[in-house]
Amino acid sequence: MQAPQQTVERSVIAIVEDLTQDWGLEAEGIEASTLLVEQLEFASVDIIQLCVALEQHYDRKLAFKDLLLVDGSYVDDLSVAQVAAFVARRIGAPQEARQ
Numbered sequence: 001m002q003a004p005q006q007t008v009e010r011s012v013i014a015i016v017e018d019l020t021q022d023w024g025l026e027a028e029g030i031e032a033s034t035l036l037v038e039q040l041e042f043a044s045v046d047i048i049q050l051c052v053a054l055e056q057h058y059d060r061k062l063a064f065k066d067l068l069l070v071d072g073s074y075v076d077d078l079s080v081a082q083v084a085a086f087v088a089r090r091i092g093a094p095q096e097a098r099q
Contacts (some may be wrong), residue, residue, distance in 0.1 A: 008091070009084035015053050016080060019046070032081035047078070054087055062090045 013030050020027035020040060027040055036042040036050070051064040067086045068074055 005084055005088045008088040009081065011057060012054065012080050012084045012087065015057060016040070016050065019050060019053065030080065032079065032084070034080045035077050036079070036083075037077040044074075050083070054083075058087065058091055060091070062087060 009032055013032075016030055016034075016036075017027065020030075023046075025040070030040075034040065036047060042050070047068070051062070051068075055062050055064075064086075067078070067083070
């Protein structure tokens with residue numbers, strides 16, 4: 001069963017908002033198109049913290065390396081929608097497909 005992307009997107013936004021508040025950043029108006037690096041000034045460690053928070057939220061490993069690495073190189077930036085779509089696919093995939 002595929003998780004509805006809008007539900008996942010709301011969860012990703014809430015987690016990003018929590019993280020930015022914890023870091024003392026003023027991140028108003030986070031939405032699907034918000035870019036983590038360009039607009040929220042996430043560093044690589046921040047993206048890793050987001051990945052860990054999402055894995056804890058969904059209580060499963062999500063293999064984020066498949067999202068973060070393309071052709072052996074790290075991506076430059078990700079939108080909230082890209083993260084949400086990836087998570088929705090992963091939590092909707094059969095267990096053996098995620099490993």
